[in-house]
Amino acid sequence: MNITTLEQAASHLISVGAVNMQTMQVEGRQLLEACGYSTTNAKARLDEQVAKHKFDINKDFTISIVRDGNVRRNEYAFTLNAANHVLLASMTEQGKVARQEAIEDKYNSNYNRRSPTGYDANYGRVSQGPPSTSGKG
Secondary structure (H helix, E strand, O other), rough: OOOHHHHHHHHHHHHHHOOOOOOOOOEHHHHHHHOOOOOHHHHHHHHHHHHHHOOOOOOEEEEEEEOOOOOEEEEEEEEEHHHHHHHHHOHHHHHHHHHHHHHHHHHHHHHOOOOOOOEEOOEEEEEEOOOOOOOOO
């Protein structure tokens, strides 16, 4: 099975418990935490992500007003697809790990599909394993 980067991101978000499995949405503060961002001034950080990715309200995310005692705050809920984009674009250690896992899974998926002879239909060459970094092979 081919694993795309968005599928890998979804897997990461699910594994860290950020996805509400009933709604398949990710609450904004949990998304920030999963991406390695500070949740201080979460509204501003989430608004930045919405603008950066050109997300559409009521399509990619929703905002609801939540009362916590006398305090009212905006609560963001992102679709899993939108949350995947935020995670993969995050230039944090968590984003780097998610991107690297996606690259490795994609490579391993492609490498394991090669024929027993070592011929790689994707690249049209004979390969005996991962590309050499020594320059000798």
